Amino acid sequence: MTRMGVGGWLTLSFGAVFFMVPLVMTLAFSLWEGGDRYGFEAYHLLLASPQLPEAFLLSVELALSTIAALLLLLVPGMIFMNIYAPGLRPAFEFVATLPFVIPAIALVAGLTSLFSGPEWLIGTPFYLVIPYFFLALPFVYRALDVGLRAIDLTVLTEAGQSLGASLPQIIFLVIVPSLRTALVGSALLTLAVVIGEFTFANVLLFRTFAVFMNQVGRHEAQGAAALSVAAFLLTWAAMLAVLLAGRGKTKSPGDA
């Protein structure tokens, strides 16, 4: 590998400044207590709020449900498409890009008029899993697509069949474990999308983490900043956990 020149360092520093400044300012603001006093007041208040754990838990539950729904549908769906109907790929690509071009507010309107039941679903916050599914679909599709392209699905399937394995055995023993990095990536992206989603939850009057953060921000600016910092650290910790988990014994074929 060649050494990085002055230009490289400059670019890197500029990037670092660009990303770090807003974070540092947010952190500083969350610690500001008026005048020249700084402290953890905002964080104390936040932790004391009984709604925080509730809102955060709800967001996490929604994220987990969305992840489950997406993976259960997309993993087998994309495996079958790749093996048996590769001609359908353009259709899959098209559908997976749709959520990017439809504004969230239009989705909400369409959704509420289309899904009027069943009762057990629409009355609860888990109704949000439906829009979240579509919001996270493009990210999950992309991540899985990259993972599937890295392995030769047809050859692996045929190799498994010739060794006497059934299709479910091949999927669970070979394909899914080979897609580990892609699956973890999809789950993480979905988590990030769902935790940060505001429009749907706000319009449909559910108090998720993002809605709670917004409410706090309206009358308590430092509190909202504190919440942002906390949310960032949480996401960062999750990323780190994934990274460490990825260093386990299994490696994707792309690794050196």
Next chain:
Amino acid sequence: MANVEVANVGKSFAGRPVLSQLDLAIDAGELICLLGPSGCGKTTLLRIIAGFIAPDAGRVRVGGADVTDMAASARRMGMVFQAYSLFPNMTALENVRFGPRVAGVAKAEQTTRARSLLDMVGLSEHEHKYAHQLSGGQQQRVALARALAVQPQVLLLDEPLSALDAKVRVQLREEIQRIQRETGVTTILVTHDQEEALSIADRVAVMHQGRLLQVDRPAAIYREPADGFVARFIGSGAVLSGVTEGAAVRAGGRLLPASAAGAHPAGRAVDLFLRPEHVRIAPMAEAGPDAVIGEIRGTVFLGAQTRVHMVLADGASLWADLPSVQAEGLTIGVRVVARWDEAAPRVLPTTG
């Protein structure tokens, strides 16, 4: 170990016939090579035997039992693919154990069997490595061990050496032959490499445009090609077109000695095939009235031998393999006499 019988098998893709009315009987314990240029249908035939493709017509029988409608996973045929077929999430040992594992074999037995097979392919020390930590040749050895772990009735090898470099390819094909002899498993190898087919097969099946042209021992395929395509495809040599005239072929106004021409009616349009190892070169001083005279156009040094390219008066090419010491004295542009034993040429009716 079982015999394989392919009866009247046909297959078309999008209206284009790939295999037509193909019959092939493979003996138990035999190593047979399906050889042909790309697109000849050899891989399609292998995949029909494996159960990955259903034939449009005909039957496939293994050990006397009809398997045509049986799922690939129920056929107990080990298969080795061209490349990248090892399960990336498993070590070499886990890959080899996979077959017995899904068959419900006891865990201790899975490991014992897998270890002995890895030992057979010489990879005992690499059992804990993943596919990406193994070289191409090692990966194919693991794939071979994995296919043998299911104790297959038939072993199917789909161009297993084509992705490897030349030296490894030769080593591994000898290994395949040794392992095939040791295990005695009926083996079908698909290849487009004639050297590979001729060097390891008990019998070679030459395919072209969805048909079997000749199925025979390697030496017979080389010496007595049954068909113009086989003669051109296998080995190298000259093809001279002409008409029969007694025990010779008249081509380009000259009589070329070939006793095999006598088997055809006089005046028949034929192709005369002449291998370079049968052609000798003599100085012009020895030219008789019926001498075949050629002008030397080039030489290719092959080590012990040198291949000499000559052009006859009518423009047809002829090649001769000479000991390199003898070929050193030849200069390009010199005219020489080409000779061969009259029993050497193969004479076949002109096709197409």
